[in-house]
Amino acid sequence: MNxxxxxxxxxLQTWWVELTCGVVIVAVVPLVAGYVVLVERKLMADMQARLxxxxxxxxxxxxxxxxxxxxxxxxxxxxxESDKLIFWLAPCISMVAALTSMGAxxxxxxxxxxxxxxxxxxxxxxxxxxGFLGIILGGWASNSHYSILGALRSTAQLVSYETAGGxxxxxxxxxxxxxxxxxxxxxxxxQHVWFIFLAPVAAFIxxxxxIAETNRAPFDLPEAESELVAGYMTEYSxxxxxxxFLGEYANxxxxxxxxxxxxxxxxxxxxxxWKGSGLIRSDIVEVGWNLVPAAFxxxxxxxxIYRAGKQPAKVQTAFxxxxxxxxxxxxxxxxxxxxxxxxxxxxLAGSLSATVLPGLxxxxxxxxxxxxxxxxxxxxxxxxxxxRFDQLMHLGWYILIPLAIVNVFAVGVAMLLEANGxxxxxxxxxTIIVVLVSAIxxxxxxxxxxxxxxxxxxxxxxxxG
Amino acid sequence: xxxxxxxxxxxxxxxxxxxxxVTSRNAIHSAVFLITTLLATAGIFLQLRAEFLFIAxxxxxxxxxxxxxxxxxxxxxxxxPLHRLRxxxxxxxxxxxxxxxxxxxxxxxxxxxxxxxxxxxxxxxAPPDKLAPNSEKLAxxxxxxxxxxxxxxxxxxxxxxxxxxxxAKNKKRTEEES
Numbered sequence: 001m002n003x004x005x006x007x008x009x010x011x012l013q014t015w016w017v018e019l020t021c022g023v024v025i026v027a028v029v030p031l032v033a034g035y036v037v038l039v040e041r042k043l044m045a046d047m048q049a050r051l052x053x054x055x056x057x058x059x060x061x062x063x064x065x066x067x068x069x070x071x072x073x074x075x076x077x078x079x080x081e082s083d084k085l086i087f088w089l090a091p092c093i094s095m096v097a098a099l100t101s102m103g104a105x106x107x108x109x110x111x112x113x114x115x116x117x118x119x120x121x122x123x124x125x126x127x128x129x130x131g132f133l134g135i136i137l138g139g140w141a142s143n144s145h146y147s148i149l150g151a152l153r154s155t156a157q158l159v160s161y162e163t164a165g166g167x168x169x170x171x172x173x174x175x176x177x178x179x180x181x182x183x184x185x186x187x188x189x190x191q192h193v194w195f196i197f198l199a200p201v202a203a204f205i206x207x208x209x210x211i212a213e214t215n216r217a218p219f220d221l222p223e224a225e226s227e228l229v230a231g232y233m234t235e236y237s238x239x240x241x242x243x244x245f246l247g248e249y250a251n252x253x254x255x256x257x258x259x260x261x262x263x264x265x266x267x268x269x270x271x272x273x274w275k276g277s278g279l280i281r282s283d284i285v286e287v288g289w290n291l292v293p294a295a296f297x298x299x300x301x302x303x304x305i306y307r308a309g310k311q312p313a314k315v316q317t318a319f320x321x322x323x324x325x326x327x328x329x330x331x332x333x334x335x336x337x338x339x340x341x342x343x344x345x346x347x348l349a350g351s352l353s354a355t356v357l358p359g360l361x362x363x364x365x366x367x368x369x370x371x372x373x374x375x376x377x378x379x380x381x382x383x384x385x386x387x388r389f390d391q392l393m394h395l396g397w398y399i400l401i402p403l404a405i406v407n408v409f410a411v412g413v414a415m416l417l418e419a420n421g422x423x424x425x426x427x428x429x430x431t432i433i434v435v436l437v438s439a440i441x442x443x444x445x446x447x448x449x450x451x452x453x454x455x456x457x458x459x460x461x462x463x464x465g
Numbered sequence: 466x467x468x469x470x471x472x473x474x475x476x477x478x479x480x481x482x483x484x485x486x487v488t489s490r491n492a493i494h495s496a497v498f499l500i501t502t503l504l505a506t507a508g509i510f511l512q513l514r515a516e517f518l519f520i521a522x523x524x525x526x527x528x529x530x531x532x533x534x535x536x537x538x539x540x541x542x543x544x545x546p547l548h549r550l551r552x553x554x555x556x557x558x559x560x561x562x563x564x565x566x567x568x569x570x571x572x573x574x575x576x577x578x579x580x581x582x583x584x585x586x587x588x589x590x591a592p593p594d595k596l597a598p599n600s601e602k603l604a605x606x607x608x609x610x611x612x613x614x615x616x617x618x619x620x621x622x623x624x625x626x627x628x629x630x631x632x633a634k635n636k637k638r639t640e641e642e643s
Binding site: 119125 | 467491493494497500516517519520523524527528531532533535536539540598599600
């Protein structure tokens with residue numbers, strides 16, 4: 001055989017899992033982002049007592065595809081006075097950074113593009129933060145006042161909140177003692193607890209910081225439409241705009257994955273160490289948990305069939321049936337290996353399902369947790385009004401960053417106490433009390449400061465511009 | 466084979482990027498090419514199995530310093546194209562720099578030729594497992610062997626930070642007074 005061909009075959013043989021995962025991520029993330037947008041619109045409509053998108057497909061299920069087609073065939077405008085090279089490059093930077101950082105995330109015990117790198121969580125944080133180079137460059141290249149103001153705001157916001165978010169991540173890393181993503185999840189499995197219960201303050205700070213980092217309401221100042229039209233994206237249209245949009249939603253998935261990995265136990269199912277006791281035998285517990293994903297997806301399918309009868313047109317009924325069948329197919333993919341393992345089928349099928357099952361289950365729980373995290377994002381978006389820019393900066397610098405620093409110290413002290421024989425939960429509760437008390441003091445101090453400042457009627461913050 | 470392809474890829478990008486940093490007439494373009502160069506250098510670090518250095522380069526230089534660079538360039542708005550800024554004795558400086566760099570490169574090539582196997586380039590590569598938990602190894606040496614220099618460096622940075630804040634505050638006060 002030709003040596004080049006042989007080399008390529010060998011390369012493929014070594015790397016096929018990684019290559020497949022990478023292609024799957026690049027192919028699936030845009031679709032997922034589209035459907036996240038649909039969920040967001042439906043949820044917003046529900047909270048505002050509307051129906052939301054209903055026209056394209058039943059309950060607007062095909063809306064993302066229609067949107068994508070519309071964006072692709074829209075006229076692509078490059079402003080005359082803009083910097084062409086950077087204008088062209090900026091959206092790509094945003095998108096590529098978000099997708100690259102996904103490479104290191106472990107979506108399950110087996111589904112990961114990069115082989116478990118020792119600096120996994122740093123890689124995800126660092127590379128995803130490169131995305132805002134795209135924002136700032138795009139804002140500059142557009143040569144428009146709205147764009148550049150949006151870009152400046154976004155940079156200031158990201159730099160401030162990245163500090164708070166990074167310190168919150170450090171609290172979690174102290175507990176896990178490793179930077180590798182699998183190591184973090186394994187630490188939570190070995191310590192029999194998700195880190196959100198040990199460091200709830202850190203998890204909360206990370207939640208706030210991650211909302212600010214993904215430029216979402218109530219911190220969506222960079223693209224506040226009432227002030228800045230669309231912020232850094234004002235001059236973008238068509239496919240370039242879509243790239244920014246995808247980058248933003250991919251970034252949401254990335255921060256959701258970081259939070260899931262670090263605070264919500266990654267791909268572990270709830271109660272991973274509880275093997276049953278007394279009458280409840282451990283194998284029954286195992287089987288029950290293995291069948292949960294299939295049951296969950298199957299129930300979605302059943303609900304689709306229930307809704308199918310209520311559709312106004314035959315096409316839509318048929319479409320709902322198709323969705324239900326797809327759900328059942330996925331449920332079968334989950335159920336069959338679980339059942340094969342239960343029935344203890346030997347041979348190829350049995351061993352294959354035994355190897356496939358943990359990965360499938362892990363991916364299910366991981367994606368469920370990430371979806372929950374993104375759902376909280378949406379809740380907050382429709383619940384809270386937008387901050388003013390100086391309020392945003394004050395919240396970041398005067399409250400979140402000091403609180404995160406206090407929290408890092410407190411978690412360290414708690415771990416020291418635990419190492420010296422104090423009960424783990426007692427020490428953790430003590431730290432939480434300390435941090436909360438310092439939070440109260442910080443907020444009161446800040447309120448007094450701003451009150452005295454406003455009574456002196458100083459000019460508003462110069463960053464607010 | 467793959468290693469050398471990757472090395473020449475990253476090294477080539479770094480060199481081309483560095484050349485473009487100097488030659489481009491737009492300050493923002495220079496910054497973008499500098500980012501490219503820094504990322505390519507990070508790639509070489511990763512290839513040397515120094516993964517902590519790789520990510521520190523990305524987070525600190527690309528994610529931190531370069532963003533501030535771009536921020537400053539955007540705020541200052543260098544409307545004067547940089548190539549119009551001329552200074553005296555330009556050619557003298559250029560000749561001096563070229564002479565020093567050329568001497569350096571010549572010395573490296575000469576020494577490497579002269580001492581094959583133990584020259585400047587060819588060192589025995591440390592086996593990967595020796596370097597394996599890169600960030601842990603680095604932390605160990607920073608916080609045990611080199612604790613004092615590490616603390617001195619951090620105090621130095623703190624002093625610089627406090628100094629910057631004080632200067633900014635002073636400027637604001639004088640503006641208010643006037």
